[in-house]
Amino acid sequence: MPETATYQPSTATLDTVKEFIHKYKTTNDPSYIEDILILVDNLLVSIVFRVKKTYKFLKRVSLQEIYQTAVIGLYEAIDKIHEGNEPAILIPARINSYVIANVKKSYAYLEKGSEAFKDADGQEMAPEWDAPKTCRPPNGSQMVVEDLNSLVACHIITKWDCKLLTDRYIKGMRNDEMAEKREIGTYTVSRRIKLILKKVAVYFK
Numbered sequence: 001m002p003e004t005a006t007y008q009p010s011t012a013t014l015d016t017v018k019e020f021i022h023k024y025k026t027t028n029d030p031s032y033i034e035d036i037l038i039l040v041d042n043l044l045v046s047i048v049f050r051v052k053k054t055y056k057f058l059k060r061v062s063l064q065e066i067y068q069t070a071v072i073g074l075y076e077a078i079d080k081i082h083e084g085n086e087p088a089i090l091i092p093a094r095i096n097s098y099v100i101a102n103v104k105k106s107y108a109y110l111e112k113g114s115e116a117f118k119d120a121d122g123q124e125m126a127p128e129w130d131a132p133k134t135c136r137p138p139n140g141s142q143m144v145v146e147d148l149n150s151l152v153a154c155h156i157i158t159k160w161d162c163k164l165l166t167d168r169y170i171k172g173m174r175n176d177e178m179a180e181k182r183e184i185g186t187y188t189v190s191r192r193i194k195l196i197l198k199k200v201a202v203y204f205k
Contacts, residue, residue, distance in 0.1 A: 008043075009039070009040060009043055009092060014089060014091050014092070015088050017036055017040060017091055018088040018091060020032045020036045020039070021036065021078055021091075024036070024078065030191075033075070033187065036074070036078065037071065037074065040074065040092075043096075044067060044074060044095075044099065047096055048066045051066065051100055051103050052066055055104070057107060058103075060110075061107065061110070061155055062155070065155070065158070066103060068199075069102055069106045069107075069160075070102070070103060071191075071195070072106075072184075072188060072192055073095070073098040073099035073102030073103065074095055074098070074099060075184065075188035075191065075192075076098045076185075076188065077094050077097070077098035077099070079184060079185045080094075080098065105160070106158045106159075106160045109159050148162045148165060148166065149162065156199060157199060157200060161192070164178065164189070164192060164193060165193070165196060165200075167181070175189045
């Protein structure tokens, strides 16, 4: 993922994004989500670099992982944007708001951890969960809670991802039940699960 400066989509692009949001909400066709993602990809990359630079607790999180979290924020923004009541020019601000909120929510445990691991002078100390002795590679042949927690400790997935997989494959919840619990769209849940499974598949052969 190449570094990028702050990016603002063109008016024509934003008009198209607004049109696709309208079509998605009218038809519920997930292909429009993919079209929107392509159109705002540079915007998401710009936000990802900015939040990683702004929030110190994200310094050990890869840009790719933050980007995937940003995509979830985009899905939430699409669910909440009232396409008929807002000018297209406000769409980047809406996306920016939901992306940052989702990143901060997903990595809140890191922010709390970074506050907890400061010495008397306020200097950051290496958090215990970053130590190699506590970051073992998962060795299970199936998705069990212990190994999922290990993936979280190694920053391969987030706690939000872990809870999603736990609800889906251990508790047996349906996508619509998980979506309702999190107050997001069902497609958002389905898409995120697919992304997580691609990331963790190599650890569960």
